[in-house]
Amino acid sequence: MFDLTLAQARAALRSKQISARELTAAYLDAIEALNPTLNAYITVTADRALTQADAADAALARGEHGPLTGIPLAIKDLFCTEGVRTTAGSNILSNFIPPYESTVSANLLRDGAVFLGKANLDEFAMGSSNMTSAYGAVTNPWSQPGGNARLVPGGSSGGSASAVAARMALGATATDTGGSIRQPASFCGVAGIKPTYGRCSRWGVVAFASSLDQAGPIARTVEDCAILLGSMAGHDPKDSTSADIGVPDFAAACARGVRGLRIGVPREYRMDGTPPEIEAMWQRGLGWLRSEGAEIVDVSLPHTKYGLATYYIVAPAEASSNLARYDGVRFGLRENGADLTELYEATRATGFGAEVKRRIMIGTYVLSAGYYDAYYLKAQKVRALILRDFTRAFHDVDALVTPSTPSAAFAQGEKMDDPIKMYLNDVFTVPANMAGVPGMSVPAALDNAGLPLGLQVIGRPFDEETVFAVSAALERAAGFTALPPMRAGAAA
Numbered sequence: 297m298f299d300l301t302l303a304q305a306r307a308a309l310r311s312k313q314i315s316a317r318e319l320t321a322a323y324l325d326a327i328e329a330l331n332p333t334l335n336a337y338i339t340v341t342a343d344r345a346l347t348q349a350d351a352a353d354a355a356l357a358r359g360e361h362g363p364l365t366g367i368p369l370a371i372k373d374l375f376c377t378e379g380v381r382t383t384a385g386s387n388i389l390s391n392f393i394p395p396y397e398s399t400v401s402a403n404l405l406r407d408g409a410v411f412l413g414k415a416n417l418d419e420f421a422m423g424s425s426n427m428t429s430a431y432g433a434v435t436n437p438w439s440q441p442g443g444n445a446r447l448v449p450g451g452s453s454g455g456s457a458s459a460v461a462a463r464m465a466l467g468a469t470a471t472d473t474g475g476s477i478r479q480p481a482s483f484c485g486v487a488g489i490k491p492t493y494g495r496c497s498r499w500g501v502v503a504f505a506s507s508l509d510q511a512g513p514i515a516r517t518v519e520d521c522a523i524l525l526g527s528m529a530g531h532d533p534k535d536s537t538s539a540d541i542g543v544p545d546f547a548a549a550c551a552r553g554v555r556g557l558r559i560g561v562p563r564e565y566r567m568d569g570t571p572p573e574i575e576a577m578w579q580r581g582l583g584w585l586r587s588e589g590a591e592i593v594d595v596s597l598p599h600t601k602y603g604l605a606t607y608y609i610v611a612p613a614e615a616s617s618n619l620a621r622y623d624g625v626r627f628g629l630r631e632n633g634a635d636l637t638e639l640y641e642a643t644r645a646t647g648f649g650a651e652v653k654r655r656i657m658i659g660t661y662v663l664s665a666g667y668y669d670a671y672y673l674k675a676q677k678v679r680a681l682i683l684r685d686f687t688r689a690f691h692d693v694d695a696l697v698t699p700s701t702p703s704a705a706f707a708q709g710e711k712m713d714d715p716i717k718m719y720l721n722d723v724f725t726v727p728a729n730m731a732g733v734p735g736m737s738v739p740a741a742l743d744n745a746g747l748p749l750g751l752q753v754i755g756r757p758f759d760e761e762t763v764f765a766v767s768a769a770l771e772r773a774a775g776f777t778a779l780p781p782m783r784a785g786a787a788a
Contacts, residue, residue, distance in 0.1 A: 297322050298463040302520035309366045316352035316366030323368045326464045334435045336458040338373050340413035348410040365408030370465035372456050373414035375401045376500040384502040385419040385429040388622050388629045388647025398500025399532045400511045407527040416455030419649045421504045424721040426454025428651040436705050437462035437780035440745045445707040450480030456514045457484040467515035467524050473508045475725025478737035482700035482750030485739045488514040489521050492758045493732035494539035497532035505614035508729045518768045522546035549761035550768035555589030560693035562597045574699050577741040581751045584773035597685040602678050603727040609675035616659025683731040690756045695766045700737040700750035734760050738767045739776040
């Protein structure tokens with residue numbers, strides 16, 4: 297049963313080859329067996345999932361079904377779920393049970409999905425390793441042959457990626473602020489897309505950096521991601537940044553092919569110190585597209601070299617503002633204090649982890665009266681230049697192809713003592729967030745240690761269809777069928 301993709305499972309459900317309850321129970325059994333090792337879920341909602349599966353079976357028996365009827369999914373614990381604890385990976389929200397459903401998760405429920413539970417993440421989505429969660433680190437199901445070191449799954453959506461890669465969910469919701477879908481997808485050997493900013497509603501998603509956060513799916517295949525995004529996306533009047541644009545048939549775009557497309561290769565993404573195997577994978581990927589009839593074109597994105605520095609001014613500034621609401625007064629953790637100031641200080645000191653505190657302090661600093669012009673205002677000007685670079689490049693090409701990450705997954709704790717090294721994990725992904733354009737990671741190769749590597753496809757705003765077309769072509773050519781060692785031989 298675990299060898300089925302989401303698209304195949306959907307077909308099997310509709311043809312009555314399997315039942316939604318059987319499928320859900322199998323995934324719940326996998327969670328029970330593997331989650332103690334991987335820690336991909338913070339909360340498992342087994343009873344609720346089986347009830348939803350029974351409702352899906354009843355609908356299928358009546359000949360009724362939505363796009364996702366009976367499909368078991370993991371929900372990143374950043375999406376508010378009515379009546380189910382939502383922590384954002386933080387101790388400060390350890391007791392928060394939302395009285396409402398996020399728009400994205402509501403859309404999935406509307407289309408018949410089954411929710412297995414809430415996936416672990418870096419605290420408030422701040423991290424590239426999933427080591428900062430208050431509920432413990434997530435482990436990547438991949439490991440080096442003969443090695444004992446536990447590997448990170450990437451972050452912040454590491455729980456979502458680990459769950460999908462380990463066959464503990466058929467797909468998962470995720471969010472991407474600076475690479476938090478694409479980087480863990482690459483590290484875990486699965487597919488993931490950050491859609492255009494505004495494609496999916498942010499209403500009911502716990503905010504990190506409001507001008508950058510965007511929801512998207514992680515799944516095993518490009519087509520599975522397309523199916524999920526078709527349900528997740530859509531205009532939402534409750535979100536002022538939600539785009540009033542129709543949702544196309546993303547899954548159909550996967551079969552388009554790339555003949556006649558112009559694929560850009562940004563010269564600035566060729567960086568000193570890039571491992572030879574990542575450069576070799578990149579060249580193979582471009583060769584695959586060329587052989588399918590695409591034209592490969594060199595392009596320049598001169599300001600993307602400032603993307604990472606700009607991101608680590610803009611994102612912490614917005615985080616500083618967004619996280620001011622967690623004060624112990626209205627909801628969440630509350631510590632005692634002799635007066636209001638002490639209550640604030642004690643609550644935030646206890647509730648927030650080290651990385652969240654670091655980013656709040658950076659953000660507060662760059663927004664302060666003496667430094668606002670020098671840092672935040674200048675960063676916003678550079679951000680406009682980054683967007684202009686992408687806009688100019690897309691006058692000449694239909695999509696860009698780059699590596700997803702500068703390395704394969706690394707060991708837990710390996711970079712934790714150096715925040716700068718950790719931040720550099722997002723060097724290839726951040727520019728797409730700064731420009732608000734869609735980007736997707738596709739598993740394309742294994743490195744010399746047997747760990748997955750991904751290729752990234754970046755597209756024009758609201759042209760996810762071309763991103764899916766190019767990504768599907770890369771997926772077909774790569775023929776990536778490798779499984780994590782813990783799941784190899786157990787897929788059936």
